[in-house]
Every structure is written in C-alpha cells, then in structure tokens.
Amino acid sequence: MVLLSWFKLLGGPGRPPEILCLGRHICCPAVPLATLPACALFVSQASPHWLSLLCLFSCSYSSSQLEVNGLGRPLPSAQVGTLSRMAVKLELPGDIYYDALESYMLTAQLTELMRWQQAVIPAALSLTARNDIFRYARTLLRPELYQLFSRYSEQYSRLVPCPMPAVLPPPDDLASERPSLAEQHAWMHLQTGGGSLWEAVRQTVALLDFEAPRQVMMKQHRQARSFHLGVCARGPLIGICKATPLHHNVCRLLTFLVKHVHPEHRFTSLAVNVNHFTPPHKDTQNGPQHNLIISLSQQDHGGLWVEDPQGKIYLEHQGELRRGEHFSLLDHALVFPAHRNLHASYPERSAPLASELDRFTLIAYTVRNWASLRAPMRTRLQAVGFDLPEDDGPSQSSLPPMLLPTVLI
Structure with missing residues (x-):
C-alpha cells in the first residue's frame, strides 16, 4: 500500500x-x-x-x-453492496486519484511558498487546473521560490505514476446560439474524447453560473452558492432544473464522472455546491436512494460528518449529542443515506489548506416523487447521462398525477 x-x-x-x-x-x-x-x-x-x-x-x-x-x-464501488444504513467510502479510479493527488500536492506546495513570502492566497486556487497553478506560481512567487516550485513539480512527475485517462462520451449538439462558457467548455472536452476527466470537470465547474442556495438553513451564508441539474422538487411539484436544457454537455461530463467513480449509482439530480457549511440535517426532499458526494476542490476543510450509532465523533443537534463519523473526502468519494441519517459539514480549520480556499462538492442524488416525471423528460435526462432509479411504483405525492406537470424550476 x-x-x-x-x-x-x-x-x-x-x-x-x-x-x-x-x-x-x-x-x-x-x-x-x-x-x-x-x-x-x-x-x-x-x-x-x-x-x-x-x-x-x-x-x-x-x-x-x-x-x-x-x-x-476505501471500498471499490462494486463492493458497496447492501450497506444501506451507513456511509461507505469509495475508492477513486486510478486516473481520478492521481490527477487529484497531483493538483492537491501542487496547490499545497504553492500555498506554503506564498505563506513563506507573506502573499495573499487566491480562493480560486481550490479549483485551478495544473497549467493555471503554474501561471499563479509564475505571477505570484519570487523567482527563487518559483524555481523551487518548478523543481518540485518535475521531481514529482518522475516519481508518481500517470494512469491512462478515461475515454469521454461524445458531445451533444449545443442547445443555443449563445451557449454559456461552461457549456462551451464541456463540449470542447467531450469533443476531444480524451485527456484528464478530473481537470475537464474542474475547469467546467469553475465557469458555472452559480446561484444563491435554495435551502433555508443556508440563507445566512453569503459565500455559499449552488448549481443544479436534472430533476428538481418543490413541495409536491416535480420538474426539471432550469439550467438543464441549456447544459446538456455539462450534464454529460458531470454524470460521466459520477458513473466513472460509482457505476452502480442511480440518481436523478446533480448539485454543485460552493462553501456549503451546513449544520446537522437530513435531506427530507430526497428519495430513499443514497447520495454520492465527491470533493472537486483542493482544500482540507471539505469533510463531512455522518450520523452513525457506533460513531466516535459527537455533534449537537436540537439539544442532544448525536454520534457519527467524520470523512475527509480528500482521497475518496462517499455514499451515504442523506434522507435517513443526519449529516453536516465538518471543517478542519487547522489543516494547511483550510481557510483560504473555496470548497466545491458534487452531489449525485435522487429526489422523492421523481416517478411523477413524464416519460419524454425521463428519456431526455437519460440521454444526457442520468442513470435514473428503477420506478418503484406510484408516486408518494398526495396530489393526482395530472396536477404534477413537468415544470422548469
């Protein structure tokens, strides 16, 4: 090992x-x-x-x-099996693991050198591609420190293996005459068919047009932002997130990453969250399927606490101490029952990349009552990469199906 x-x-x-x-x-x-x-x-x-x-x-x-x-x-994704009541760490595929490791190590090296010369560390470094890390280093570091950084990178490249990259799926036609920058970038990466999936996803995510978070508990967090794709639920109404029709290639790229990490995972929706530091809560709008969370950024405060009756880490919730476990997300993905178990962000403020950098996470999940979605929209979602769960019977909504139209939310 x-x-x-x-x-x-x-x-x-x-x-x-x-x-x-x-x-x-x-x-x-x-x-x-x-x-x-x-x-x-x-x-x-x-x-x-x-x-x-x-x-x-x-x-x-x-x-x-x-x-x-x-x-x-962490377990390989094929061994997750029936561990339905606990969080399970998933081993990252080799190409993702070593690309993520390299970007983390280069970012850690650069931020430490910048601290050494007492320079301001840009928050955008957490989602910066390899070439852009070098651009930051060349711009921000003194010449002698930049030489040290370059020497470190060269020696790192000689010592650490470089697995074959994944073959990307083909692109979809651009949906509008003026597609967003993120959609153009995703189309470009899919068009090439190769290269680093990790870097393609991170570069695309950095260009998304994020919005203020929808959750009530996040309203006071001014730095928090989010971007949603796929199926969305608002009370009894089920519809398609408004960004989905204009971001088919972003959907293809992000869903491919999810399936590359965990081929058996089934999900209706994707969320990219920025600086979501949440208190203990359950995702009550979710269906019974598990969430899959992947940290996209390079910082140490991307951890997650998940409730576990056998856990050794306690968090207070509604006046009671609840037992759970902490997962760092640095070198693995995590599958956990977000609808059933309390979970919360778990900052590690003493870590080397803790306070300066933004936290980006990708979550693949299933909304409840998704089966009310009309068949044409299901087909469109599957065409851009969403692996929908099996339809487990009638919708649990109290409203009749004719009052649940496909709406853009």
Missing part, C-alpha cells in the same frame, strides 16, 4: 531540522509518523533552512490492522 505525505523541514544553524507534518496522509490519514521506514525518499529540497519534500513509502501495517483501526482503504 503506497502512502503519500506532505512535510516541511525547518532547520537552523547548529541544530538538526525538525519534521513538521503539513497535511494528512492521502491514503491513511492517521498512520503515525513513527511508522515511516528509513527508506523514505526526499524528492525536493531548497536551502538548509527550508526543505519541501514528498515522502513515498510503504505502509508497515497489514490490511487487517488498518481495518481494526478504521484506517483501511
């Missing part, structure tokens, strides 16, 4: 350098520093007073030991 960790060495005249952990282990966040073998590889260094390095090492724990301590690798 290969682990990657991010460290800084600080030293001074007459004393050896000290190792200070700057972040979490990508695969096993809680493996103690003492387990590092002597063969750890230092791959980037600057001066005797400032060293930045990437350690690649083999974990000395067995798989069973890691499972006992709650540190095992």
Whole structure:
C-alpha cells in the first residue's frame, strides 16, 4: 500500500531540522509518523533552512490492522453492496486519484511558498487546473521560490505514476446560439474524447453560473452558492432544473464522472455546491436512494460528518449529542443515506489548506416523487447521462398525477 505525505523541514544553524507534518496522509490519514521506514525518499529540497519534500513509502501495517483501526482503504464501488444504513467510502479510479493527488500536492506546495513570502492566497486556487497553478506560481512567487516550485513539480512527475485517462462520451449538439462558457467548455472536452476527466470537470465547474442556495438553513451564508441539474422538487411539484436544457454537455461530463467513480449509482439530480457549511440535517426532499458526494476542490476543510450509532465523533443537534463519523473526502468519494441519517459539514480549520480556499462538492442524488416525471423528460435526462432509479411504483405525492406537470424550476 503506497502512502503519500506532505512535510516541511525547518532547520537552523547548529541544530538538526525538525519534521513538521503539513497535511494528512492521502491514503491513511492517521498512520503515525513513527511508522515511516528509513527508506523514505526526499524528492525536493531548497536551502538548509527550508526543505519541501514528498515522502513515498510503504505502509508497515497489514490490511487487517488498518481495518481494526478504521484506517483501511476505501471500498471499490462494486463492493458497496447492501450497506444501506451507513456511509461507505469509495475508492477513486486510478486516473481520478492521481490527477487529484497531483493538483492537491501542487496547490499545497504553492500555498506554503506564498505563506513563506507573506502573499495573499487566491480562493480560486481550490479549483485551478495544473497549467493555471503554474501561471499563479509564475505571477505570484519570487523567482527563487518559483524555481523551487518548478523543481518540485518535475521531481514529482518522475516519481508518481500517470494512469491512462478515461475515454469521454461524445458531445451533444449545443442547445443555443449563445451557449454559456461552461457549456462551451464541456463540449470542447467531450469533443476531444480524451485527456484528464478530473481537470475537464474542474475547469467546467469553475465557469458555472452559480446561484444563491435554495435551502433555508443556508440563507445566512453569503459565500455559499449552488448549481443544479436534472430533476428538481418543490413541495409536491416535480420538474426539471432550469439550467438543464441549456447544459446538456455539462450534464454529460458531470454524470460521466459520477458513473466513472460509482457505476452502480442511480440518481436523478446533480448539485454543485460552493462553501456549503451546513449544520446537522437530513435531506427530507430526497428519495430513499443514497447520495454520492465527491470533493472537486483542493482544500482540507471539505469533510463531512455522518450520523452513525457506533460513531466516535459527537455533534449537537436540537439539544442532544448525536454520534457519527467524520470523512475527509480528500482521497475518496462517499455514499451515504442523506434522507435517513443526519449529516453536516465538518471543517478542519487547522489543516494547511483550510481557510483560504473555496470548497466545491458534487452531489449525485435522487429526489422523492421523481416517478411523477413524464416519460419524454425521463428519456431526455437519460440521454444526457442520468442513470435514473428503477420506478418503484406510484408516486408518494398526495396530489393526482395530472396536477404534477413537468415544470422548469
């Protein structure tokens, strides 16, 4: 099992350098520093007073030991099975994992160097593509620090594998004469048919026209924004989110990512949320199907707390302490019963990329009463990549079907 960790060495005249952990282990966040073998590889260094390095090492724990301590690798999506009452971590596909790892490591390196020279860190770095990270570095860093950053990137590229990228689905025709920038960008990536799916999704999401959040509990969060695609529910009414007809290629790209991460997942809707830091709540407008959440941004405060009767982390809800577990979302996706279990954002403000960067998450979920949607609209949603659940019988709505038209919401 290969682990990657991010460290800084600080030293001074007459004393050896000290190792200070700057972040979490990508695969096993809680493996103690003492387990590092002597063969750890230092791959980037600057001066005797400032060293930045990437350690690649083999974990000395067995798989069973890691499972006992709650540190095992996430499950492959095919093994999720019938774990319906708990949150399940999903292992990311190789191409997504290593692309996400590279962008995280480069972002962490850049932000640490910017702190070193006391520069302001742009919040947009959390969703920045690899080439744009270098553009920021070249613009914002002093020449000697930019050389250090470039050297680190070169050595990282030689040491970390680069899996084959996924083959993207074909694009759909642009729906209007003046498509949005995000729709144009998604069409361009799908037209090429290859390249990094991770970068294509993140670049497209950065161009979306976000709105203020719809949830009442988010009204006071001025920095929170959201973008919705697919089926939408407003009380008993079921319709299509207004952005869906104008963003067929965005739908194709985002739904392809969802199915690439978890091919068995069924969903009617997508939400891209920005800076949604929510208190404990349940998604009461959802159907019984689980939510799938993927963190798209490169920061450490993208974690999620999910209620679990056997959990070890307590959060207060309506005057009571509720047990649950925390999931960082840094190196895995998460499937959980959002309609049944309380869940909440779980900021980690002490983490290295905690406070400066925006938090972007992609959620694939199913709204309740979605079966009231008319057949032509179901067909259109399936054509742009939505894997709808099986129709499990009549709608649970108290209104007759003729009063549930397909509306744009």
